[in-house]
Amino acid sequence: MKPKKNRVFVVVLIFLLFFVLRSTSVYGEDYSFDVSEIEKKSWQFGGYAEFSPVLFKLNEESSLYKLGFYDKDKKSNIKEYNFKVQLEGSYEKGISKVFIRTNSELTNSYSEWSDETAIYEGYFSLKPSSSFRIDIGKKALKWGKGYAWNPVAFLDRPKDPDDPELNLEGFIVGCADYIQSFEGVLKTLALSSVVIPVYEDINDDFGNINHLNFAEKIYFLLYDTDIDLIFMTGASITGRYGFDFSRNISTNLEIHGEFAYIDDYQKRYTDDYGNIREEVDDVRNYLFGIRYLTTHDTTFIAEYLRNDAGYKQDKMKDFFSLIDTGYEDYLVDGSHSLLNKAINIQGKYGRNPMKDYLYFRVSQKEPFDILYFTPSVSSIFNMDDRSFSLSPELLYNGITNLELRLRTSFLEGKEDTEYGEKQSDCRVEFRARYYF
Amino acid sequence: MPRLITVPMVILALLMTAIMVVTLTIPVHASDDDSQLLKEIDRNLNPESYESYRKLINIEPDGKKKEYVLFTVKKGTDxxxxxxxxxxxxxxxxxxRLGDNMWLYIPNVGKPIRITSLQSVVGGVFNNADILQLDYTAEYNVEKREDNEKEYLLYLKAKNRSVAYDRIKLWANKTDKLPLKIECLTEANMLIKTLYFKDVKDFGDGIVRPSVIETDSPMYKNYKSVIIFAGIKKRDVKDEVFTLTFMPNVESLRSHGN
Known part of the structure; x- marks a missing residue:
């Protein structure tokens, strides 16, 4: 009965917080516009602070539960408390600007505290004209047009399709943007040239060290369509070529797509005995998506991802078998050997590791005349093993600078499937984020 | 008995009544003059290229408000x-907004995403087309005009289907040729929202225009949205400012004096 009590407590807390904050917001009939509100300062400072308690209902039969909890007390659910502060500041003088964004997280999970602080972005900019800009430092470039996935984001860390709008940590780069506008069917041409150094302690998680790598993005606004051509070369990773587009078909329908070709992609995987194997092959990843708005303000986002670099079902089964065998060995004689092998390669089987995925999100703006309230449901469906996640969400941002989000995720799948073997099969998360 | 009221008399009476009605409200079919009038209204509202500071206020039925302050630059017609x-x-x-193309850049997301004119980035009565309003002449043709003693009433029809509102009824003051009221309508003449232009103010450099625009909508009963202009002045920026690549840098266009 205890978990039930906890759940009731969390729900009551959320509603109390919601109504207390709502009742303390500003009311009044008069409106004014003071000139001080538009004053520009050389220094700017801002960011947000966030608190998010999460309740996980664990799937005790799953492989990843066994891998994560084999040497811990058995539990059917765990609570996690996350505190996050993201700070950003800038200083602008003439044509130059310095910008920094830091991210600090403090987490209490399984009665243990952990913390992490990272500089997400920090760079120096020179902008001699509105056509030309140079940035040097740590920067997240975020290339691509997809909402949940970006196969052409060669210079970015992969984003979380469960929360695609989160900030990402960048890489240290030097980049130059040149923009030219035209009259006619070609309205804009923009060139972005990027140098990414990979050395010891500089972007060393990007690829092979002691090399300089180069990337180029050419953007066209042609026939009212955004088009990017992307190239990347260097010895840290193999050559990559990409293409993306986005276009409004009508006032309420947008289509987009991405295509990426990677030369000699090295795919590492394990067999069910923990032997690491490697395959080298050219891969073609692509994505196609739409965003559609109905007359009732319902927005649909749908995307299909072909992740050619991903694993087939037999490779995933081998990984899960390795864990299950390792767990049995541990129970029999306390041996960690196979489980350690699984832990070492676990990162390769992380977020959406298989080949074909569908993403779907439907959100309703301000239903029942409740201003600033957006309920939504999003889902990721693994087409290869037919497992999926389903996440209903309630978002309210009617109080100035405060965003409240309540989200539940259900993970469903059979044995040896991606979502069926996740650590938890349900999670409830409340997030309160205050911007300043 | 002689007939006091004859058929020709009835016809004459009807004719006179019709003439009176017509002289009170004169429907005039669209002409180059009407297009010119709409152009004048556009120019009286804003210079063709300008920068402005606006505050958007969404007011809920219980009086609760949410405010947004925007800096805007516009160049040419699109x-x-x-x-x-x-x-x-x-x-x-x-x-x-570049013609029919619209994008939103959110610093957290870090890249521009395409949006549509009917979506709303601020919630409430305003949609994206209201916030990124181009000249009316860029998006609408004048179908017909009606005049009375003090006002013009222009019936506008969207030039293509990508425009947010199929039809607009625009009432303008005859003396200063500034809008008084605008009704935004669907193709079937269903009212989507009404804009009321108030408090004409001299912003300097020859710009005299309403400083407050109130909006209500039958779709958001008892909700109201208001735009207040704090400043508007002529400014010509380079075309390259209106590109996706420049979107993260719009802040650099604001001068420290503001």
Missing amino acids: KIASLFISPASEKGRSTL
Whole structure:
């Protein structure tokens, strides 16, 4: 009965917080516009602070539960408390600007505290004209047009399709943007040239060290369509070529797509005995998506991802078998050997590791005349093993600078499937984020 | 008995009544003059290229308000970009419109995404087309005009299907040729929202225009949205400002004097 009590407590807390904050917001009939509100300062400072308690209902039969909890007390659910502060500041003088964004997280999970602080972005900019800009430092470039996935984001860390709008940590780069506008069917041409150094302690998680790598993005606004051509070369990773587009078909329908070709992609995987194997092959990843708005303000986002670099079902089964065998060995004689092998390669089987995925999100703006309230449901469906996640969400941002989000995720799948073997099969998360 | 009221008399009476009605409200079919009038109304509202500071206020039925402050630059007939200066949760967001193309840049997301004119980045009665309003002449043709003693009433029809409102009825003052009221309608003449232009103010440099625009909508009963102009002045920026690549840098267009 205890978990039930906890759940009731969390729900009551959320509603109390919601109504207390709502009742303390500003009311009044008069409106004014003071000139001080538009004053520009050389220094700017801002960011947000966030608190998010999460309740996980664990799937005790799953492989990843066994891998994560084999040497811990058995539990059917765990609570996690996350505190996050993201700070950003800038200083602008003439044509130059310095910008920094830091991210600090403090987490209490399984009665243990952990913390992490990272500089997400920090760079120096020179902008001699509105056509030309140079940035040097740590920067997240975020290339691509997809909402949940970006196969052409060669210079970015992969984003979380469960929360695609989160900030990402960048890489240290030097980049130059040149923009030219035209009259006619070609309205804009923009060139972005990027140098990414990979050395010891500089972007060393990007690829092979002691090399300089180069990337180029050419953007066209042609026939009212955004088009990017992307190239990347260097010895840290193999050559990559990409293409993306986005276009409004009508006032309420947008289509987009991405295509990426990677030369000699090295795919590492394990067999069910923990032997690491490697395959080298050219891969073609692509994505196609739409965003559609109905007359009732319902927005649909749908995307299909072909992740050619991903694993087939037999490779995933081998990984899960390795864990299950390792767990049995541990129970029999306390041996960690196979489980350690699984832990070492676990990162390769992380977020959406298989080949074909569908993403779907439907959100309703301000239903029942409740201003600033957006309920939504999003889902990721693994087409290869037919497992999926389903996440209903309630978002309210009617109080100035405060965003409240309540989200539940259900993970469903059979044995040896991606979502069926996740650590938890349900999670409830409340997030309160205050911007300043 | 002689007939006092004859058929010709009835016809004459009807004719006179019709003439009286017609002289009170004269429907005039669209002409080059009407297009010119709409152009004049556009120019009286804004210079062709300008920068402005606006505050958007959404007011709920219980009086609760949410405010947004925007910096906007517009160039020519089809280019406009806006930057959210406050509140903190929206700060740094920018929107761009190039003809029928619209994008939203959110600093957290880090890249511009295409949006549609009917979506709303601020919630409430305003949609993206209201915030990134181009000249009416750029999007609408004048179908017909009606005049009375003090006002013009222009019936506007969208030039193509990508325009947010199929039809617009625009009432303008005859003396200063500034809008008084605008009704935004669907193809079937269903009212979507009404804009009321108030408090004409001299912003300097020959710009005299309404400083407050109130909006209500039958779709949001008892809700109201207001735009207040704090400043508007002529400014010509380069075309390259109105590009996706420039969207994260709109802030750099604001001068430290503001």
